[in-house]
Amino acid sequence: MNSRERKENKIALLGGTFDPVHNGHLALAGAAYRQLGVSEVVFIPTQLRYYKAGRLSTSAYDRVAMLALATAPYDHMKISDMELLCPPEENYTYITLEKLKAQYPDTELIFVIGGDSLANLSKWREAEKLFRLATFAAAVRDEVDRETAMELIRKYEAEYPGSKILLLTMEPEDVSSTMIREKAAAGESLEGLVPAEVETYMKKHQLYMER
Numbered sequence: 127m128n129s130r131e132r133k134e135n136k137i138a139l140l141g142g143t144f145d146p147v148h149n150g151h152l153a154l155a156g157a158a159y160r161q162l163g164v165s166e167v168v169f170i171p172t173q174l175r176y177y178k179a180g181r182l183s184t185s186a187y188d189r190v191a192m193l194a195l196a197t198a199p200y201d202h203m204k205i206s207d208m209e210l211l212c213p214p215e216e217n218y219t220y221i222t223l224e225k226l227k228a229q230y231p232d233t234e235l236i237f238v239i240g241g242d243s244l245a246n247l248s249k250w251r252e253a254e255k256l257f258r259l260a261t262f263a264a265a266v267r268d269e270v271d272r273e274t275a276m277e278l279i280r281k282y283e284a285e286y287p288g289s290k291i292l293l294l295t296m297e298p299e300d301v302s303s304t305m306i307r308e309k310a311a312a313g314e315s316l317e318g319l320v321p322a323e324v325e326t327y328m329k330k331h332q333l334y335m336e337r
């Protein structure tokens with residue numbers, strides 16, 4: 127995409143726990159930047175919730191530090207601490223979108239999600255508001271994925287009139303934060319799964335040593 131086609135009043139948002147950030151997140155952010163014509167992609171790490179408990183939890187500081195290392199090479203990738211600093215009861219995507227909309231009323235907000243998350247969207251808190259506040263963009267890997275996604279999109283459009291969901295095409299990256307935590311605990315190499323700087327940080331700070 128030509129840089130002149132990029133819109134200052136259009137930004138992509140990528141929410142997640144990023145515990146830790148990995149190459150799948152970076153590929154998703156890269157696809158969003160290339161295909162959506164946004165001026166930037168903002169990572170919004172969320173507070174860790176109870177369902178992630180049951181294991182040693184990673185501090186917000188460490189998760190942000192790893193995000194900073196991973197995104198450092200890309201000028202268009204930013205990090206927002208707004209969900210980390212808000213009271214826990216405000217840590218919902220629809221509230222984050224309401225805050226951003228109030229702050230940037232003329233900016234189109236595009237919330238980017240992995241294809242797997244598309245099926246769960248209607249289960250998110252205040253789904254109706256979500257669809258009013260933001261455009262969604264979901265990554266698909268191939269034609270089969272695209273067909274499944276299109277069916278879901280038609281369902282959402284019927285259920286939430288006015289909702290806008292776009293599709294991004296992305297080469298699949300077979301990696302998840304769960305996989306990274308398991309490999310780190312087993313002492314396996316993370317080469318090709320997270321940026322080298324992130325792996326070094328994890329080792330230095332002894333993160334994810336226990337399952």
Ligand code: ATP
Nearest residue numbers: 141142143144150154239240243299301302303304
């Ligand atoms: P966990 O394994 O702890 O559940 P995760 O790897 O799914 O974590 P999250 O921080 O929960 O990472 O995800 C943030 C966003 O990134 C979600 O929209 C998710 O669908 C997307 N995502 C995660 N992994 C990938 C991947 N390999 N390719 C594309 N998108 C991904």
